[in-house]
Amino acid sequence: MWTPTEEEKYGVVICSFRGSVPQGLVLEIGETVQILEKCEGWYRGVSTKKPNVKGIFPANYIHLKKAIVSNRGQYETVVPLEDSIVTEVTATLQEWASLWKQLYVKHKVDLFYKLRHVMNELIDLRRQLLSGHLTQDQVREVKRHITVRLDWGNEHLGLDLVPRKDFEVVDSDQISVSDLYKMHLSSRQSVQQSTSQVDTMRPRHGDTCRMPVPHHFFLSLKSFTYNTIGEDTDVFFSLYDMREGKQISERFLVRLNKNGGPRNPEKIERMCALFTDLSSKDMKRDLYIVAHVIRIGRMLLNDSKKGPAHLHYRRPYGCAVLSILDVLQSLTELKEEKDFVLKVYTCNNESEWSQIHENIIRKSSAKYSAPSASHGLIISLQLLRGDMEQIRRENPMIFNRGLAITRKLGFPDVIMPGDIRNDLYLTLEKGDFERGGKSVQKNIEVTMYVLYADGEILKDCISLGSGEPNRSSYHSFVLYHSNSPRWGEIIKLPIPIDRFRGSHLRFEFRHCSTKDKGEKKLFGFAFSPLMRDDGTTLSDDIHELYVYKCDENSTFNNHALYLGLPCCKEDYNGCPNIPSSLIFQRSTKESFFISTQLSSTKLTQNVDLLALLKWKAFPDRIMDILGRLRHVSGEEIVKFLQDILDTLFVILDDNTEKYGLLVFQSLVFIINLLRDIKYFHFRPVMDTYIQKHFAGALAYKELIRCLKWYMDCSAELIRQDHIQEAMRALEYLFKFIVQSRILYSRATCGMEEEEFRSSIQELFQSIRFVLSLDSRNSETLLFTQAALLNSFPTIFDELLQMFTVQEVAEFVRGTLGSMPSTVHIGQSMDVVKLQSIARTVDSRLFSFSESRRILLPVVLHHIHLHLRQQKELLICSGILGSIFSIVKTSSLEADVMEEVEMMVESLLDVLLQTLLTIMSKSHAQEAVRGQRCPQCTAEITGEYVSCLLSLLRQMCDTHYQHLLDNFQSKDELKEFLLKIFCVFRNLMKMSVFPRDWMVMRLLTSNIIVTTVQYLSSALHKNFTETDFDFKVWNSYFSLAVLFINQPSLQLEIITSAKRKKILDKYGDMRVMMAYELFSMWQNLGEHKIHFIPGMIGPFLGVTLVPQPEVRNIMIPIFHDMMDWEQRKNGNFKQVEAELIDKLDSMVSEGKGDESYRELFGLLLLEKVEQETWRETGISFVTSVTRLMERLLDYRDCMKGEETENKKIGCTVNLMNFYKSEINKEEMYIRYIHKLCDMHLQAENYTEAAFTLLLYCELLQWEERPLREFLHYPSQTEWQRKEGLCRKIIHYFNKGKSWEFGIPLCRELACQYESLYDYQSLSWIRKMEASYYDNIMEQQRLEPEFFRVGFYGRKFPFFLRNKEYVCRGHDYERLEAFQQRMLSEFPQAVAMQHPNHPDDAILQCDAQYLQIYAVTPIPDYVDVLQMDRVPDRVKSFYRVNNVRKFRYDRPFHKGPKDKENEFKSLWIERTTLTLTHSLPGISRWFEVERRELVEVSPLENAIQVVENKNQELRALISQYQHKQVHGNINLLSMCLNGVIDAAVNGGIARYQEAFFDKDYITKHPGDAEKITQLKELMQEQVHVLGVGLAVHEKFVHPEMRPLHKKLIDQFQMMRASLYHEFPGLDKLSPACSGTSTPRGNVLASHSPMSPESIKMTHRHSPMNLMGTGRHSSSSLSSHASSEAGNVVMMGDSSMGEAPEDLYHHMQLVYPNPRYQGSVTNVSVLSSSQASPSSSSLSSTHSAPSQMITSAPSSARGSPSLPDKYRHAREMMLLLPAHRDRPSSAMYPAAILENGQLPNFQRALFQQVVGSCKPCSDPNLSVAEKGHYSLHFDAFHHPLGDTPPALPARTLRKSPLHPIPASPTSPQSGLDGSNSTLSGSASSGVSSLSESNFGHSSEAPPRTDTMDSMPSQAWNADEDLEPPYLPVHYSLSESAVLDSIKAQPCRSHSAPGCVIPQDPMDPPALPPKPYHSRLPALEHEEGVLLREDADRPRGLHRKASLPPGSAKEEQARLAWEHGRGEQ
Secondary structure (H helix, E strand, O other): OOEEOOOOOEEEEOOOEOOOOOOEOOEOOOOEEEEEEEEOOEEEEEEOOOOOOEEEEEHHHEEEEOEEEEOOOOOOEEEEOOOHHHHHHHHHHHHHHHHHHHHHHOOOHHHHHHHHHHHHHHHHHHHHHHHOOOOHHHHHHHHHHHHHHHHHHHHHOOOOOOOEEOOEEOOOOOOOHHHHHHHHHHHHHHHHHHHHOOOOOOOOOOOOOOOOOOEEEEEEEEEEEOOOOOOEEEEEEEEEEOOOOEEOEOOEEEEEOOOOOEOOHHHOOOOEEEEEEEOHHHHOOOEEEEEEEEEEEOOOOOOOOOOOOOOOEEEEEEEEEEEHHHHHHHHHHHOOOEEEEEEOEEEOOHHHHHHHHHHHHHOOHHHEEOOOOOOEEEEEEEEEEOOHHHHHHHOHHHHOOOOEEEOEOOOOOOOOOOOOOEEEEEEEEEEEOOOOOOOOOOOEEEEEEEEOOOOOEOOOOEEOOEOOOOEOEEEOOOEOOOOOOEEEEEEEEOOOHHHHOOOEEEEEEEEEOOOOOOOEEEEEEEEEEOEOOOOOEOOOOEEEEEEEEOOOOOOOOOOHHHHOOOOEHHHHHHOOOOOOOOOOOEEEEEEEEEEEEEEEOOOOOOHHHHHHHOHHHOHHHHHHHHHHHHHOOHHHHHHOHHHHHHHHHHHHHHOHHHHHHHHHHHHHHHHHHOOOOOOHHHHHHHHHHHHHHOOOOOHHHHHHHHHHHHHHHOOOOOOOHHHHHHHHOHHHHHHHHHHHHHHHHHHHOOOOHHHHHHHHHHHHHHHHHHHHOOOOOOHHHHHHHHHHHHHHHHHHHHHHHHOOHHHHHHHHHHHHHHOOOHHHOOHHHHHHHHHHHHHHHHOOHHHOHHHHHHHHHHHHHHHHHHHHOOOOHHHHHHHHHHHHHHHHHOOOOOHHHHHHHHHHHHHHHHHHHHHHHHHHHHHHHHHOOOOOOHHHHHHHHHHHHHHHHHHHHHOOHHHHHHHHHOOOOHHHHHHHHHHHHHHHHHHHHHOOOOOOOHHHHHHHHHHHHHHHHHHHHHHHHHOOOOOOOHHHHHHHHHHHHHHHOOHHHOHHHOOHHHHHHHHHHHOOHHHHHHHHHHHHHHHHHHHHHHHOOOOHHHHHHHHOOOOHHHHHHHOHHHHHHHHHHHHHHOOOHHHHHHHHHHHHHHHHOOOOOHHHHHHHHHHHHHHHOOOOOHHHHHHHHHHHHHHHHHHHHHHHHHHOOOOHHHHHHHHHHHHHHHHHOOOOHHHHHHHHHHHHHHHHHOOOHHHHHHHHHHHHHHOOOOOOEEOOEOOEOOEEHHHHHHHHHHHHHHHHHHOOOHHHHHHHHHHHHHHHHHOOOHHHHHHHHHHHHHHHHHHHHOOOOOOOEEEEEEEOOOOOOOOOOEEEEEEOOOOEOHHHHHHHHHHHOOOOEEOOOOOOOOHHHHHOOOOEEEEEEEEEEOOOHHHHHOOOOOHHHHHHHHHOOEEEEEEEEEEEOOOOOOOOHHHOEEEEEEEEEEEEEEOOOOOEEEEEEEEEEEEOHHHHHHHHHHHHHHHHHHHHHHHHOOOOOOOOHHHHHHHHHHHHHHHOOHHHHHHHHHOOHHHHHHOHHHHHHHHHHHHHHHHHHHHHHHHHHHHHHHOOHHHHHHHHHHHHHHHHHHHHHHOOOOOHHHHOHHHOOOOOOHHHHHHHOOOOOHHHHHHOOOOOHHHOOOOOOOOOOOOOOOEOOOOEEEEEOOOOOOOOOHHHHHHHOOOOOOOOOOOOOOEEEEEOOOOOOOOOOOOOOOEOOEOOOOOOOOOHHHHOOOOOOHHHHOOOOOOOOOOOOEOOOOOOOOOOOOOOOOOOOHHHHHHHHHOOOOOOOOOOOOOOHHHOOOOOOOOOOOOOOOOOOOOOOOHHHHHHOOOOOOOOOOEOOOOOOOOOOOOOOOOOOOOOHHHHHOOOOOOOOOOOOOOOOOOOOOOOOOOOOOOOOOOOOOOOOOOOOOEOOOOOOOOOOOOOOOOOOOOOOOOOOOOOOOOOOOOOOHHHHOHHHHOOOOOOOOOOOOOOOOOOOOOOHHHHHHHHHHHHHHHHO
């Protein structure tokens, strides 16, 4: 049974639970759960992540934690009982986790690893906190580390700053806004400090000055590497100041044995010292660590004879130094120990030993030397900072190593009160001794003892150095043979205080003999007492001591014998009558020098101080003694502070009248001494003295009297230094006064209370008097007042001991009130005055409400004055912040209401005014950079904003009521409302608080919304009816709109946990403000019309906020606006215009979404339907929702990484909507320019020109002025239109669409001419002329066209379930286009068939793309039919201004004949009509209409053969008219392709299929068509005959074998057709043998005229419908219309001679198995390629002029099967014409050899034109393969090697360079894809046109529409006009004599050949752009009469293009030529 839990309330999941049981709650490890019930090992509860979902989970999966439960029961809340910082770490780490992973995804690797490190540290620190084993100090330190890391991470992740106080997160409700602001600031500073890792101490609050931080050096001796001493050594380390030439620290002694280890085994690893108490000043000195090495052993190291072995002497050995300045930087950065090696040098001359360290530092290398390289001390150093307690706490390990504390000589900068010290430092300086009758100098050793007064030697009072125990005697080191030794050795004498007086030092001098006995002989002594007779100690100075003679027998037992003697010169002068008969005689020639330095807190060397302390001994000198106290050093005074104070007050009590003023001055001097930072820490000593030891009960009277006297004198005295000192000492003077009065009162039971009170009253009057003086003319008085004001707030606490709070407050108020107003004092005094007020507010006095009631008015008065004058704003804001902080903390008290009321009256208005001023300044500073301090401005703004918010937050209903009632007039109220609304608006606009101060920003918003709710009622009440004020209302609405749009309130973009927290605390403030806004709008009534259309945009912005409730509240306002405008104007045009305008800009900014669009429509339609104007309303709402749909699409495209196509499509869609549906011309024009910019970015210059043309067409040639718009200046309409025209012409030029630019040139010319602007006219005419030149000379690529279907609901609205035709980019083939489309729509799936999709696909939530190539059907048929039009011109019209496109799909109808598939192969032809012509304003347009036609197999065959005949004629014509010079290779290949294919059965397949009796019987209606096919075959034979004749004429001798082979094969071809067409042999005498004379050949073949050649050009109308190439391959095929694939298969290297070429070449009819109607001219090693099983693809060919190396597969056909690939080593595709691919849908595989060999490229540059692919009807469907011939180069006949020709060579040659493929990015010479698909198709390949794929589509006939310009493209634009291409076919019938026009054909038969003189060679056609001979013009008409009406079979659909008379004319001319022959 489930029972509610009592204790188990909160837990953490320690194992993930999948919730696999009924009611199971899914839990992840680490989640926290709130437990409600339990039952048998299961809990029931909720996860804190999803508090709404309850479920059960196993109890053993949960780790329970203690928690506090409030509100027990159904709605109980549970808070874990753990340190709040632990909870924060947990929540923060969970928040960081997801962001951390995102860093990796976004490649922010550096931050990723840093954050990982910080997270690990936080987990570890959290673990330490939870362990519960830390001390309080450690907990505090861990918390500090945690908060630094939390803030650092939040800062770097862009999360919110967390305000803290003492490491705890503060609750914003518990503190004032000012305090919250300051906490944010301090948190920000700590974050910045942690980020910059600056190791600075935090400022100490409350202290005016900061303690200097002492530095300490930790030194550890690691080892002494030496190998030559072999004796024990002492190493002394000390700090030495080179600049002052003295040691500044004690010495640290390390005693080492002869092996280099410590002499004391316990010291191993413990030879370390801490040099303490170095100040910052010391760290800047030129300090060195100096190490002196003293050996202990024989007198001479290397001489064992000198002295006996048992006697050891201290002897100098060497010295080492290390500069601290050199290593300080590295030590500061490292913060840990660092090792250094100190090289040890020995002294060259022992007498200079005392200066060896200086010589080493100065590098006086002559005076020292290095014994060996291995001598060195290895030490480690570390720099530590902080007081000793801190050092001990932070570095406990150091102190565990037996650390030797090595102190500074003298006192540190800061003397701590408890620091007791009594050290005398004695330096053995030097001695001068007599030789004593010896030949050599002595070896002198000094022995020193400390003796007490009774002659006892004091034990352990001598220290050689820290680190070793003290001793009782000292032996100096011995300098060898030196009578004037210089030692310079410092010894510390730590003598107990009680033994100091009466003790003395005795120095004994011995000579150390080096003779055998080695005795030490005493020869003299010296002594010195430690204290003088006057009680002062030995002064810090050098002392020369007298040396007395003595010997070993002398006894020192009776010390009195020598103590009576003078020890030094001063002593002698003091007692001159010394008897000379004593035992000890002074040696006058010998002297001994020592120096001493006392560091003692108990002993003094100062006579004046001793005199003061013993004043009773000198009663007559008291005045002098007190006067001399000022000259005693501070160190001496603080040492004896208590004694001195006692003495002073005793003197005061002794004679008040006489000594009062002097004691007062002495007291002031001592008090001010304690203000010095060095003695600052003695203030507690003073406080303790006053509280516990002070006994001057009568002192207060004199102190008050003296103080008052000083005050009163201040007006008169010129010098006021002593008065100012007294003012500075005010705090302690009052402490003495009050304590004295308390003592007196205690002793007398409160007597003289009134006198005391009145004396204090009088004293305050004097204070007020001083402050009221005008100090503007007296600087000294100014300083006195400043000193008084500074000290004044410090006396309040003392006064509170004697007076009530009210009384003290009255004193203070009177004093503060006495200060002159801000106008009458200088600025510096102003600051002091405010600082005094600030300290008053911060004092304890101000925390009492009784005192605040008295003090607040005067404080507010002063602040008010300053704010009015904008003076000292920063100090004022600090004071206000303190006031608000106090008021907030005591807000429970009743008096606070009154105080807030006071502040509202005094401050609110001036605060608003100040903020407006500051904000306007700040704004101005942003505008003018380089102002004084923008940071200061920001800080002041933040301070005042927080003050204003604090005040508003404290205000309640009553305050607002009083505030509003107190306004005298409505104007005042209006001014106030405008101010406060303006401030609030600026708050939100200027972002006063940084983005990550979320707590501050939310609190600000909460205060604003509360304030606005109070003020809105006043606004409604006072300014609605008759007193309506637009300005105030507008200000209110603007504020509300800004408020709702604030970024910090957009809860949708923040994490759910944070959102919940905000909603729980504040609710959704946007909704609150929206309700307020709506309610105020409703209150407006008829005044609403004033805000139409002004507020439409702002309100629209509010409705676009993604908060459903806000939208529901606000959207109906638009209905209201429409209604009011309808009432007023009878329509709502303004609302409509403004809404559409603003909607556009806002949606493009990223606002709004699909749900908004739906809600907008739903709510408004609901409202509108109840209105009388419902129809117009519904229409408008529908328009707006449709506009939104388009705008959202547009935005999604623009903001994403979308491609240009999508963006352009979207823009066109939106632009058209603005134009056609809502007629917004301005928006329409804006989008025209956006679209134009997109086109320019994508380099679609033609489209950019067409786009801009839309705007141009809206303008007229008028002088109407136009305003400034977009980037256009204000100008006349004529000027703008002219500028646009020029720009459009420029873009057409860049897009090479000169034909479109020319009409504009003419239009401009017309305008210029009408204005007689001949200069511009000349310019535009030249421009027009240059365009004509460009048309004729420059190469242009014909683009591909692709049909794309977008199916599925996931596509953007403007594409959804629509089909488009797209104009491809230059060189772009199908697979490239398809790849581009799939990359634009990565979610899309490519459909694998061309059939129209069903409804399931159209309605599914997915994206399907259907893509295939289509062929354009040009509109300009007339141009294409004209004979004289150059092909470059025709080429343009074939692919421009095209609205119709065609696509062919082959399919089988009826039973399929496996032997010959052509019998049943039909073509399905689809024609697509677009909405607009291409090119236009976009690269693609939507398909408007589709129609289908079916083409029969026979019609298909006719078209194929007919096309091939035309191509052959064109090519032959070029050679006849010498348009192609020199190189006959192209003609050779073409003839070989047709003849060889025919021989091998090409045409035979057609014969089998259609000339069969069965076929004729079954299809009686096809008789005419069969006849037509026969005629075309006969015509082909004839054309071949002419071609062979031309070939023979030009063939190179080396190519004769090839020619012979062609003749032979032609004979075979004729023979194969002979039975079918008797008499054929008579037609071709030229072909009857290889030796036919040229004359006969020419006679028998009437040459073709240029006209007839042109008439049979493949682009003639005759060819319009007859050139479809079909393929039965899978849909990956391209429909290629008329290009041939020349396939070379043979050796990888071509033979160099034509014979070789011949051997390698055999031209074969390609098999129908090859993709599409492809003519593959193959050079095979065997004559026939084996069949392949590849499927067929139907393709369109490229134009013959465009020789491209990009193979057909680049357009989408399957590649050659492997079994054919192996046999072919080179492949070359030479397409004759590149037509629109018609059925290609899928890219083909790429051949292995992606690059053409060099020799092939060479041929490519020479061969112009191409062979067309053809199909072999002999092969069955099953055998369909794909021959792919990559044929790159035949060798030029004139040279052995065919180099690739450079451009200039090509220019001279009649051959034109081969262009790059128009659809491939590579140039024409290095195509990367060598597979032939049927992308280039030829005549008989059109046999293969009938290719038979089961699903493939029949390619349309596109030969007339998309060939490229006839000349080969080249970068050089000045090539001469090219030849006219002649197209050829490999599949035409050889029958030429039975051609008859068929009446049912819509176009005529092939053109005729004009007869000429039989002896003339065939005529050359003229160059296309040269004018033709007039003689030829009339012939055109003559040729057309015969058989013009012969019927031809129609396609299945009756709609056919009209026939062309010129085509018929060409055919008759050809026949006529044969007849003549």
